[in-house]
Amino acid sequence: MTDDWTAYWDRREAMEGKLWQAQCDFFVDRVRREIPLGPDDILLDIGCGRGYTAAALAPGLRAAHGADTSLRALEEARRRCAGRPGLTFHHLAPDAYLDIHRLPVRDVSVIFCVSVVQYYKNIGEVRTLIANAKKIAAPGCRMLLADLLVDYNQCLDVAGVLLGGMESGTFCAKLGEVFSGKHRLYGRTRAEHPVLTMRRAEFEAVCAAENTRLRFIRRNLTGNRFRTHALIDILPVVDAC
Ligand SMILES: C[S@@+](CC[C@H](N)C(=O)[O-])C[C@H]1O[C@@H](n2cnc3c(N)ncnc32)[C@H](O)[C@@H]1O
Incomplete structure (x- = not known):
């Protein structure tokens, strides 16, 4: 039995590699054009790597907050960003990673969760994440669930990764990863812990059940044009007192 996904992402092999910065630069450039962000916004990036x-x-x-289950990733983030004002990183316990409402974070106006949901166990967890997001959301909060494996086709997905590499100038680095120990470990983990794929109708039903408004973003945000990106309007929970 291999590690589960949270343990995988805490391993050195998973966290090393030259692509992290390049992929985030690509995402940041694209997302800025889709989701206007300004000086009043408080961001929570779930699975911030x-x-x-x-x-x-x-x-x-x-303010910007990053949260992740991987202590190894957080250590690197905190080391690199030490002393940066308005930027805080938080640990999500691997056995309670949906409990974002227990983080010391409130009035969040933008939530990102990019390339993370595929490591959840089932679609019920996606619903719980949305429900918990409501508890920390400011009015008008937008939640971006990006890189979802909706109506997934593995061949198209691999093609998407490589095409995205060409688009972002990272093709050789991506190909290198395919032949690396990191990729073999990923494959072994995935064989025992399948990634979460969803049918579009199932995902829409979850968003509707949580009473959110959903729209899909067509622009390629993450370098894989065959992945799905969902922007959800989150209505905060009003305390009954
Ligand atoms: C593919 S990386 C994506 C990182 C970052 N969001 C990005 O786009 O570059 C997946 C990240 O999600 C984290 N992760 C995996 N499972 C998680 C979970 N259940 N809850 C929160 N973070 C998780 C991993 O530790 C890793 O940092």
Whole structure:
């Protein structure tokens, strides 16, 4: 039995590699054109990895928070961003990673969760994440679930990764990863812990059940044009007192 996904992402092999910065630069450039961000915004980046996205966006925001289950990723993010104002990184316990409402983060106006949901166990967890997002959301909060494996086709997905590499000038680095130990470990983990794929109708039903408004973003945000990106309007929970 291999590690589960949270353990995989805490391993050195998973966290090393030259592509993190380049992929986040690509995402940040694209997402800025889709989701206007300004000095009143508070961002929470769930599954922030080594923190490149939160760090790139923080200077234009009121505050930016990154959260991740991987202590290894957080260590790197905190080391690189030490002393940067308005930028904080938080640990999500691997056995309670949906509990974003327990983080010391409130009035969040933008939530990103990029290339993370595929490591969840089932679609019920996606619903719980949205429900918990409501507990920390400011009015008008937008939640971006990006890189979703909706109506997934593995051959198209691999093609998407390589085409995206050409588009972003990272083709050789991506090909290198395909032949690396990191990729073999990923494959072994995936064989025992399948990534979460969803039918579009199932995903829409979850968003509707949580009473959110959903729209799909057509622009390629993450370098794989065959992945799905969903922008959800989150209505905060009003405390009944
Ligand atoms: C593919 S990386 C994406 C990192 C970053 N969002 C990006 O786009 O570069 C997946 C990240 O999600 C984190 N992760 C995996 N499972 C998670 C979970 N259940 N909850 C929160 N973070 C998780 C991993 O530790 C890793 O940093």
